[in-house]
Amino acid sequence: MKPDRICAACGAVFIPLVHVPNQRYCSLAACQLARRRAWQHERLRTDPDYRANQAKAQAAWRARHPGYSRHYRETHPACLDRNRAMQRTRNARRNAQPVAKMDTCSPFQPLASGFYLLCDALEASIAKMNAWTVHIAVLSAPRPLPA
Ligand SMILES: [Zn+2]
Structure with missing residues (x-):
């Protein structure tokens, strides 16, 4: 059995x-x-x-179906609205994250080794930005400033 x-x-x-x-x-x-x-x-x-x-x-x-996406968007307006709402959510989430993290760290918090997304700071506010996944291994860290 x-x-x-x-x-x-x-x-x-x-x-x-x-x-x-x-x-x-x-x-x-x-x-x-x-x-x-x-x-x-x-x-x-x-x-x-x-x-x-x-x-x-x-x-x-x-490339073989050049008009497909445009036609799909035109015939599925609900999907278009949903995609726009989701993109707004992603943009809001991304814009809520500080670009320069050091300003928001208090007390002093050293950068941890690990995987990070690296992107051009000037492109960061554009919807489609290129980002590299990089691994940073911290070998030494600056000392915190005296208060
Ligand atoms: Zn099942």
Whole structure:
């Protein structure tokens, strides 16, 4: 008797397929779609080659279908409104973050080693800005100023 499992997407109890011993999602089409989306989301997050390849394929598709985005926006006004609202939220969140963090740090807080987004300060207020992901390893830090 195979043990029952709980689907990671819908939460329903299911019996895993014999040839898929580590099955975590049931066989429902919606749950298999969720499984593939989760896989792709994780892959895009962790695999720079996969991410670059996807971006290249999407750019090639857009080049073959030049009017698609414009037509989609014209025929789906609700999506357009939603995208604009979400962009406003992202802009507000980004603009709320200080550019020069040292002014807001009190008491003195040294920069920690880690991954940071590096961008041109003059481009920072523009919607589409280029940012590099950089790793900063702090070798020494300045001493705090006396109060
Ligand atoms: Zn399911």
